[in-house]
Amino acid sequence: MFGKTSPLSIGRRPFSLATGVAMAGALVLVGSSQVLAATAASSQTLAGTSSAGVLSVTAPAGLTLPSLVGGSSTAATNLGSLSWTDTLNSATASSVTLASTDLYFAAGVGGHIPFSNFTISVDQAPNANALNSGANAVAGAASQVLSGVDTTPGTTYSSPITLATASTTSVGTWNQAANKIAVGVPANTIPSSDFAATIQYTITG
Numbered sequence: 001m002f003g004k005t006s007p008l009s010i011g012r013r014p015f016s017l018a019t020g021v022a023m024a025g026a027l028v029l030v031g032s033s034q035v036l037a038a039t040a041a042s043s044q045t046l047a048g049t050s051s052a053g054v055l056s057v058t059a060p061a062g063l064t065l066p067s068l069v070g071g072s073s074t075a076a077t078n079l080g081s082l083s084w085t086d087t088l089n090s091a092t093a094s095s096v097t098l099a100s101t102d103l104y105f106a107a108g109v110g111g112h113i114p115f116s117n118f119t120i121s122v123d124q125a126p127n128a129n130a131l132n133s134g135a136n137a138v139a140g141a142a143s144q145v146l147s148g149v150d151t152t153p154g155t156t157y158s159s160p161i162t163l164a165t166a167s168t169t170s171v172g173t174w175n176q177a178a179n180k181i182a183v184g185v186p187a188n189t190i191p192s193s194d195f196a197a198t199i200q201y202t203i204t205g
Helices: 002-024
Strands: 055-058 082-086 095-100 118-121 143-145 161-165 172-176 180-185 199-204
Touching: 055 199, 082 199, 161 172
Parallel strands: none
Antiparallel strands: 055 082, 082 172, 095 161, 095 199, 118 143, 118 180
């Protein structure tokens, strides 16, 4: 009776071990490859030549004054937009001036309005271009009366007045858009007549 029981117990252990090995052999491995970033580059060469520096001024367009009434002054009238450029990049400070002839109609009494009757209101805030370098331009006196020796009425220019002055480090373009003129009209001015004058803007530097 003992002889029959022992062999059965021993024979079941190898069977159990074999089953465990079979289960281990059924494992499935799952994975994914790593995604690698890719870049490429290429170069471009830029070249350029700077232009020569300039010193220039651009006058406003023509202007028609209010009616010239003898014995009174006109309202201050905007002269228009004045611009100038100094890109010489030199050690000389530039300045912009204004001079004018008389308002002229004809020779003789009442035929012209002297430039000494002109009052110029100067724009006190010159506008600098965003790409300028160095100090901003500084406006001239706020109110200036023209003067000078009027040798030939209608042709002779007044002495220049200063509208703005830059420094030796100022390089770029500026604009004055609020300069104004008021004219005192003599009482004996010939009525119903067309008068004309020329205003000259000059930049030095």
